[in-house]
Amino acid sequence: MSVIISPSLLSADFLNLGQDIDMVNKSKADWFHLDVMDGVFVPNISYGLPVISQINKKATKPLDVHLMIVQPERYIEQFFKAGADILTVHLEACTHLHRTLQCIKSFGMKAGVALNPHTAIHNLDDIITDIDLVLIMSVNPGFGGQSFIETSLNKVKKLKKLIRESGSETLIEVDGGVNTETGQALVEAGADALVAGSFVFNSPDPQETIRALKELK
Numbered sequence: 001m002s003v004i005i006s007p008s009l010l011s012a013d014f015l016n017l018g019q020d021i022d023m024v025n026k027s028k029a030d031w032f033h034l035d036v037m038d039g040v041f042v043p044n045i046s047y048g049l050p051v052i053s054q055i056n057k058k059a060t061k062p063l064d065v066h067l068m069i070v071q072p073e074r075y076i077e078q079f080f081k082a083g084a085d086i087l088t089v090h091l092e093a094c095t096h097l098h099r100t101l102q103c104i105k106s107f108g109m110k111a112g113v114a115l116n117p118h119t120a121i122h123n124l125d126d127i128i129t130d131i132d133l134v135l136i137m138s139v140n141p142g143f144g145g146q147s148f149i150e151t152s153l154n155k156v157k158k159l160k161k162l163i164r165e166s167g168s169e170t171l172i173e174v175d176g177g178v179n180t181e182t183g184q185a186l187v188e189a190g191a192d193a194l195v196a197g198s199f200v201f202n203s204p205d206p207q208e209t210i211r212a213l214k215e216l217k
């Protein structure tokens with residue numbers, strides 16, 4: 001199976017968001033990656049429910065929603081109604097992660113768990129079979145355009161081993177500092193999906209950049 005590409009609209013042109021959504025619709029991208037930040041879990045505030053509802057009217061591909069908010073269980077139903085297909089919460093933001101994942105799945109969404117760079121893979125040992133997708137953060141969450149943290153490659157390898165041994169079909173997605181070079185290393189390490197923001201939207205030809213990422217093997 002080819003690598004899944006999920007362009008992050010955090011680096012899109014918000015004055016021309018419709019054009020950037022059309023570009024992703026026409027491109028070889030698989031999902032739309034939507035970063036929600038609350039200014040508490042991360043030191044930045046992005047966009048929220050009303051913007052995602054509008055994006056959902058135009059996007060023709062699944063919405064991959066990355067919640068960087070405290071107590072994300074408060075908003076699961078609202079993100080479902082806004083159009084989320086995959087809803088990813090941070091392990092560090094959940095006291096009752098198992099209950100939160102069950103709640104996400106009860107709405108028919110795929111349930112994702114994101115790990116900050118300092119959070120070890122072994123924290124997932126007892127819950128991996130309940131997770132549809134693990135999002136490895138390869139930068140500290142909060143901002144686009146940061147440099148890739150190299151130790152993330154080893155985390156992907158450890159996670160791949162855990163998934164294989166558990167017999168689960170959990171997908172591995174990686175987010176932060178992804179370009180064709182880091183993307184190549186991530187695919188070789190076992191990543192199934194790559195998020196890319198600044199590398200796509202700051203490039204002269206975003207559709208071509210998405211195609212180049214999609215061809216990584």
Ligand SMILES: O=C(CO)[C@@H](O)[C@H](O)COP(=O)(O)O
Nearest residue numbers: 141142144145176177197198
């Ligand atoms: O979740 C986040 C940042 O917290 C990301 O999804 C960024 O949007 C990725 O941006 P680049 O590192 O690809 O520029």
Ligand SMILES: [Fe+2]
Nearest residue numbers: 035066175195
């Ligand atoms: Fe993200």
